[in-house]
Amino acid sequence: MSGQQKIRIGLIGAGNIGNIHLQEFGKLTEECEIVAITDTFLPLAKQRAEHYGIPVVSATPEELIGREDIDAVIVAVPNQAHASLTIRALEHGKHVLVEKPMGLDASAAKEIVKAQKRTGKTVMVAHQMRWEPLSLQVKEQIDRGELGKIYTAKTGWYRRKGIPGWGTWFTQHEQSGGGPLIDIGVHMLDLAFFLMGEPKPVSVYGATYAEFGPRKKGIGSWGKPDWNGSYDVEDLATAIIKMEDGTSLTLEVSWAVHMDTDNSPFLHVMGSEGGAVLRGGEGKFLTERFDKTVDIPLIKPEEDEGARIRLSRHFLDCIRTGKAPWTSAETGLRSNLIIDAIYESSRNGGEVKLDWSL
Structure with missing residues (x-):
């Protein structure tokens, strides 16, 4: 074109x-x-x-x-x-x-x-989320080797009272595919893999719970409830994901939970020479200098065109050049494989190997 x-x-x-x-x-x-x-x-x-x-x-x-x-x-x-x-x-x-x-x-x-x-x-x-300015700052430093070898990460998003659209397609597995895991957990998975360098996941151990939704508790303000509808998805999920290269990722998400939380997404990346944390629109690097721990705050740009503008422009650029998008179909498959495995692991109580065959 x-x-x-x-x-x-x-x-x-x-x-x-x-x-x-x-x-x-x-x-x-x-x-x-x-x-x-x-x-x-x-x-x-x-x-x-x-x-x-x-x-x-x-x-x-x-x-x-x-x-x-x-x-x-x-x-x-x-x-x-x-x-x-x-x-x-x-x-x-x-x-x-x-x-x-x-x-x-x-x-x-x-x-x-x-x-x-x-x-x-x-x-x-x-x-x-890949296109947020602080995410891009962390990615730049990781690619420069400032954090050393990234060996594990922890990410999640706890909403204390945030079940959306109770009874609508959001809370019906046949139409949504799941609850907070597939709704907001998928965002955190994508961001974590981006910052970890896109390692290949090979196995998953996870658990899901539905302690609020079936009782019509934990209802959030987003979406219009349909009280004649149904709720057959989780309201909390937790998992550990193991990679082919030996690295690992922990994921925790909820729509509703009795927990002291600010309802913000979070991500901790841990490397041999330093770490990074993103939480609620803020962030910092963590390292050690002269045998003392040092925290270096991330600086938000005074003016920023916005993550979604960068996302939109990237899509147009990929169409014109034919290059693969950062969030390609393969990355989408990776998230779906992990999510399916978490649900399967929760059902059978064991570790699930990922099947990448098409």
Whole structure:
């Protein structure tokens, strides 16, 4: 694709996440344009189209994907439709930016990877945490060797009272694929692997619990509950992930828990010469000088264009150059393999080996 040609995008899903994509890609008008939009609730799609000046409202995702004037598709719909829409778009010659998790499970994720390899089109998973300025600062120092050998990390996100949309697709395993593990844990997995240097996970031991949701406790403020719906996912998950190179990662996430927490995501990276911590929008390096421990605060930039702008621009750049995205289909599969293994380990009580075969 010509570097001067605008990339034409179609959006599937006009809800909250879809609206964020409209806002961010709308800031890159010299590089792209949103030419079509659709949603299962068409009045919302029409409202977004009018607000953002999008010329076409397609009646269905299939109609949008089939348009010849679209180069790329953003998939911002409930989890169970991620794989089918992504694969359909790839087979119609479109590049795809898909919301997390890439697949409802590892089986769906493998089908996406196979479709991407078949078509040669770009598939990128929308993990914005890699693009936060402090995350990028830590990554730069790790790549320079300042932390030495990274041998383990611990990450998580404890929400004390934050179950979203009780009774809706969010809390139904068949539609969401799981609870906080697949909702917010997938973000932390992606960020941890990014900073650890993308090691290959080989086995998982994990446990999940549902102490709040089934009793309609721990309800958060996000989403509108459907009290006639159901809840069959976890509200807390914990796991240890072992890598092929001997490194390890600990993961802990919750939607609801009786715990002293500030509800912020956290990540601790531990190296032979130093460590780094990210928590709640702050961060610092930890090392030792003259036999004393030393903490070096990370400095936030005074002006920052935003993580999602960097994410959006990276997607467009990958389409133009053909390079693999940072959050490729393979990284999406990795997250789905780990998540599936945590659920399996919780059921059978033992360690689960990851099956990477396609």
